[in-house]
Amino acid sequence: xLEGAKVITEALDADAALEDLYVAxxxxxxxxxxxxxxxxxxHVLAAGVMxxxxxxxxxxxxxxxxxxxxxxxxxxxxxxxxxxxVDVRDPGNLGTVLRTAEASGASGVVCCDGSADISAPKVxxxxxxxxxxIPVVSGGNPVEVMERLGTWGLCRLGTxxxxxxxxxxxxxxxxxxxxxxxxxxxxxxxxxxxxxxxVTIPMSGRTESLNVGMAASVLCFEVTRQRRAAGAGR
Amino acid sequence: xLEGAKVITEALDADAALEDLYVAxxxxxxxxxxxxxxxxxxHVLAAGVMxxxxxxxxxxxxxxxxxxxxxxxxxxxxxxxxxxxVDVRDPGNLGTVLRTAEASGASGVVCCDGSADISAPKVxxxxxxxxxxIPVVSGGNPVEVMERLGTWGLCRLGTxxxxxxxxxxxxxxxxxxxxxxxxxxxxxxxxxxxxxxxVTIPMSGRTESLNVGMAASVLCFEVTRQRRAAGAGR
Numbered sequence: 001x002l003e004g005a006k007v008i009t010e011a012l013d014a015d016a017a018l019e020d021l022y023v024a025x026x027x028x029x030x031x032x033x034x035x036x037x038x039x040x041x042x043h044v045l046a047a048g049v050m051x052x053x054x055x056x057x058x059x060x061x062x063x064x065x066x067x068x069x070x071x072x073x074x075x076x077x078x079x080x081x082x083x084x085x086v087d088v089r090d091p092g093n094l095g096t097v098l099r100t101a102e103a104s105g106a107s108g109v110v111c112c113d114g115s116a117d118i119s120a121p122k123v124x125x126x127x128x129x130x131x132x133x134i135p136v137v138s139g140g141n142p143v144e145v146m147e148r149l150g151t152w153g154l155c156r157l158g159t160x161x162x163x164x165x166x167x168x169x170x171x172x173x174x175x176x177x178x179x180x181x182x183x184x185x186x187x188x189x190x191x192x193x194x195x196x197x198x199v200t201i202p203m204s205g206r207t208e209s210l211n212v213g214m215a216a217s218v219l220c221f222e223v224t225r226q227r228r229a230a231g232a233g234r
Numbered sequence: 235x236l237e238g239a240k241v242i243t244e245a246l247d248a249d250a251a252l253e254d255l256y257v258a259x260x261x262x263x264x265x266x267x268x269x270x271x272x273x274x275x276x277h278v279l280a281a282g283v284m285x286x287x288x289x290x291x292x293x294x295x296x297x298x299x300x301x302x303x304x305x306x307x308x309x310x311x312x313x314x315x316x317x318x319x320v321d322v323r324d325p326g327n328l329g330t331v332l333r334t335a336e337a338s339g340a341s342g343v344v345c346c347d348g349s350a351d352i353s354a355p356k357v358x359x360x361x362x363x364x365x366x367x368i369p370v371v372s373g374g375n376p377v378e379v380m381e382r383l384g385t386w387g388l389c390r391l392g393t394x395x396x397x398x399x400x401x402x403x404x405x406x407x408x409x410x411x412x413x414x415x416x417x418x419x420x421x422x423x424x425x426x427x428x429x430x431x432x433v434t435i436p437m438s439g440r441t442e443s444l445n446v447g448m449a450a451s452v453l454c455f456e457v458t459r460q461r462r463a464a465g466a467g468r
Contacts, residue, residue, distance in 0.1 A: 014440070092326075100448055105438035133440045168459045201455070202462070204339035206248070206367045214334055214451040217444070221435070221452045222459075225402045228436070 004060035010129030024050040027061040079107035087182035095126025096213035104220035108135035112142040146194040164198035238294035244363030258284040261295040313341035321416035329360025330447030338454035342369035346376040398432035
């Protein structure tokens with residue numbers, strides 16, 4: 001379910017497969033005509049119905065149903081920069097991670113079993129369209145996902161509050177999978193053991209941790225920074 | 235107003251000045267006894283009252299009133315790393331910026347007129363205690379704030395989607411003020427003209443911008459990274 005003209009426009013821009021568009025009575029948004037021209041069935045709802053079916057505090061006048069393309073992890077077999085979410089349960093955080101992954105140039109994201117549902121409206125909203133722009137694999141046992149990525153030769157990189165090497169001292173120019181855990185308890189021990197590299201983001205003050213969206217931003221843009229610096233040095 | 239045992243514990247840890255503690259009937263949280271021992275007046279509310287006065291979906295069983303210490307901008311006259319918020323209106327984003335500022339080692343934050351109220355419960359929650367740990371100046375005309383910081387010799391750094399130098403190519407080792415604008419429209423023209431340096435965070439994909447919390451994380455940790463690298467090179 002895609003809520004709001006902004007998200008639906010992003011989906012149309014990305015050629016996502018929309019099936020039906022539902023519109024509150026009296027809605028004049030240009031996205032409605034655009035969808036109709038694209039062959040999507042447009043249904044005008046009775047007054048008051050939209051308010052009952054949408055989950056936001058401020059109901060959107062337009063809602064679309066999209067068929068979600070199933071992306072398999074094999075899509076990422078040759079990827080050189082992957083982001084893996086393990087137990088990232090907050091939809092807003094997951095959306096932020098998707099947005100950061102796209103912006104920093106990741107090839108794709110794997111949201112393992114236990115993370116928020118990527119089709120949840122809040123994930124779609126907070127990803128600001130990134131969900132439509134890069135391959136996002138939904139589901140998968142995290143231990144098996146880690147094994148696959150390792151077999152494919154990606155360096156599986158995780159974070160630790162204190163026990164890793166400084167993140168900007170690690171060489172992130174090779175093929176890398178940035179593995180993000182749950183904000184409260186990090187990665188389960190069995191996954192931490194599968195990591196090829198553990199890094200720490202040094203922190204000042206009394207801060208104990210960054211939230212997972214912030215940590216993802218710092219790590220993913222460091223990957224890109226190092227690659228850009230290496231490219232400039234060639 | 236501080237809502238919830240977690241935030242109140244952080245405030246007690248930071249020796250913030252709490253005035254009164256309000257408790258829902260039957261609350262057993264250890265923070266209540268700790269506050270009482272610290273000389274804070276504890277009031278037990280009648281059943282149902284807490285649900286009406288708190289603003290979260292899940293009401294907290296404990297709420298405290300803190301007197302907010304007024305921090306003046308003069309506190310930052312000798313600072314070497316300041317974060318300035320101009321029109322950062324979303325309380326969650328502002329809290330994230332405070333958390334990033336503390337974690338990256340900033341000396342303080344200025345929240346100019348037009349930004350979210352730093353005492354709003356959502357700011358307090360999402361700052362995860364940072365509000366109590368570093369000096370936060372609330373209010374101030376943004377043009378005047380920029381003038382003061384410039385007079386004090388800080389390099390006022392802002393972002394532009396396309397027109398700046400690459401952020402990691404800029405020298406951020408000197409005294410710097412990272413100026414963050416509104417997510418939708420950035421910095422007003424009059425403030426953009428006051429900047430000493432405009433940087434761009436290069437982005438891949440179709441992403442048009444990072445949210446202000448992500449941009450703050452990338453920039454603030456780049457400041458710290460450069461300073462750490464410079465220290466290691468000495």
